[in-house]
Amino acid sequence: MTSPLEQKKIKITGPSVVTGNRTWDGAVVYRTAKQGWSTALSDAAIVSTSDDARALLAESVADDVGAVGAYIAPVELREGGMVKPGNLREHIRSKGLTIDLLPA
Amino acid sequence: MYAYDELDRTLINERVSEFRDQVKRRLSGELTEEEFKMLRLQNGVYLQLHAYMFRVAIPYGTLSSKQLRRLAHVARRYDRGYGHFTTRQNIQFNWIKLAELPDALAELAEVGIHAMQTSGNNMRNVTSDQWAGVAPGEVEDPRIWSEILRQHTTLHPEFSFLPRKFKIAITASEHDRAAIKIHDIGLRLHKNADGETGFEVLVGGGLGRTPFIAKTIKPFVAGRDILSYVEAILRVYNQYGRRDNIYKARIKILVHELGIEKFAKEVDEEWKQMDGGGLTLDHSVIDEVRARFSYPAYEKLPHMPDELKQAAHDPLFERWRKNSVAPHKVQGYSIVTLSLKPVGGPPGDATADQMDAIADLADKYSFGEIRVGHEQNLALPHVAKRNLPQLWKALDRLGLATPNVNLVTDIIACPGLDYCSLANARSIPIAQELTRRFANHDTAEMIGRLHINISGCINACGHHHVGHIGILGVEKNGEEFYQITIGGRADENAQMGALIGPAVPYAEVADVIEDIVEAYLALRDRPEELFVDTVKRLGVEPFKERVYATR
């Protein structure tokens, strides 16, 4: 598997965050502006340039005791500063399964 | 059922201790993720979208009731109360915490369950078919050989870091229910002209980005030579398989690039030099393994018990019996399939409560044994026919008696984008919708045997290439689209399906499948002609026309 850092050309197309899974329990987490990880998307540090994205990713990947599998994910910025997941995959990671587990 | 002895149990426990130490070193930071990843994969621990996923081994799909209860316990205690049975006869838990895994593994080890090599670049579960040992007409129980191979390839010092994963499947029946032709090594147990038991050995099958049907490398290898021969194949693969590109690293690529003749020559040369290599199996060794498989003390029972005659008046029971009950090699017994494909449900899942209930039913009606099939259903392999009516009532109450085995709603699906970080698109909601569209059992019976396979990405864990109808999730401009193939087969006549046209969006998939089925009903030359045979007879064009006429 290619490390995200090996992608020299990290190009983002809009506001983005760094996300991964918490090491000890696998919970979905987002990199905060204070070198931490939070399960709340609203706590995530938002980057808008490819350089910033690359830098944020680099320091996130270095913190693999906190979380693993870090990568850059798109978000949508709504009115009032609300942050929403930027694609279906991130929506599922943030909100959970799209299916009913029992026969419906 | 194979009885683990002290040696087997010791090995599992030593493995659990080792993993506990590795997890500790990971959480402390002594091991980086890069160093840890391969170690956790070797214990079946993946990182998925929401959480870690834990794949537990069910060797050749055989479980005792005690083991199934422990799996239920793990589902409750360490996960969210359910598990998913896979296309390789294993079980997956989707919400496990890494920090708790060593404890979960220790609890599983107590009943002889492990997760060794359910992932990683090593030998995976050696699968067979879920009717092994009880199906009529088998040469002998293929699970004996699965167990011999399992032991040989577990923590094998030479082959734990192969170029890529390695999967073996064994069949001992004319009709291949184990899909051996889509495996890295497929073994067909049979007797040669001299009455000797041995294997036709096939190599280089596999799906994914570059699907291949396995080719015969040797028409007959005697049973006593199978370990040395497999070792020769693995050694050639270990040394020459590609390691520069993970998409070209499976043995199927090596076989394809060398050609089967050249590859066979390499293997034969190595095999000759090995000269047995201490791996020639003595009769006594094979008998030793065979002896540790216990079989039920079957009673002498009539072919048609009264209980069955009476229950025949109940049309619902009869419908289930005709669909889900298969002949057993011992008179008076039958093999019962438990459908894990309820209408509207995620295919292949079982709740902890269901698992406990199935364990109880297994104790009562199946000598404490359960089987897992690669179609993601379960089976009770030793049910006395006279008990079928009672069993059916119990299964029906549990939602495990949907009479749809091998029918259009018996869908094989990978977890897809709802769970899996590799996926492009979701597969479970597609499956759920399809079961709703075809929920009418009369309709499903009228359609007949029809295997739908759904994969959420090209890695093909849903085996879509070999589905009668195959559905593959792809991504187009950030939206979920699906490519549809028809005419694939996974059995002894294995072949890949053919694309019927351009990919369709998520919302249209169920409509397209309905159109394909309608086309089949109009085109089949008689009701008994199966979907897959109509496709073979007429090709893709007539289906293509009808489906894309209005699109």
Add this chain to the structure above:
Amino acid sequence: MRLVKNGRITTDLFVHVAEGAELPGDGAILVPAAQFLADPEAVLKHGKVGVIWPNNRDLDDLVPYLDRLAAVALVFPSFRDGRAYSQARLLRERHGYDGELRATGQVLRDQFVFMSRAGFDAFEVKKDADADAFAETVKRYSVFYQPTGDGRVTALNRRMQLRHSESAGQ
């Protein structure tokens, strides 16, 4: 890097000769394969010689010299690259090599058992903590399913022995 040999951290008596470099005057040397094969007789005059063999090359060209070599070093460019395990077993079990067999490259604790079983008896261990843990780590397992050249009795054989002693005792 620490060298572990015969289960203990020891001083490395061998000097790694860099690709294309001149051979040092005396002492034990580990020479890259290409350099060795360019003029094996000249190199062997140095006395204690070992060869570093790449993991993507067949052993055939090395085999004629095995009985004159003090060491063979095999390579794990990444711990995930398992080719050297096959090379090790072939050297020990097929070609009867009994000199020092050294694991180099990315050599980590969790591969020690596999490496020992494959025939390695010397390890250039990447992390000091791993080297310190060597003795304890190789004791992790007491049950082994498959035979290798390490002489350990396999589970199958132990069972057969048990059976025979049971029936003999009857």
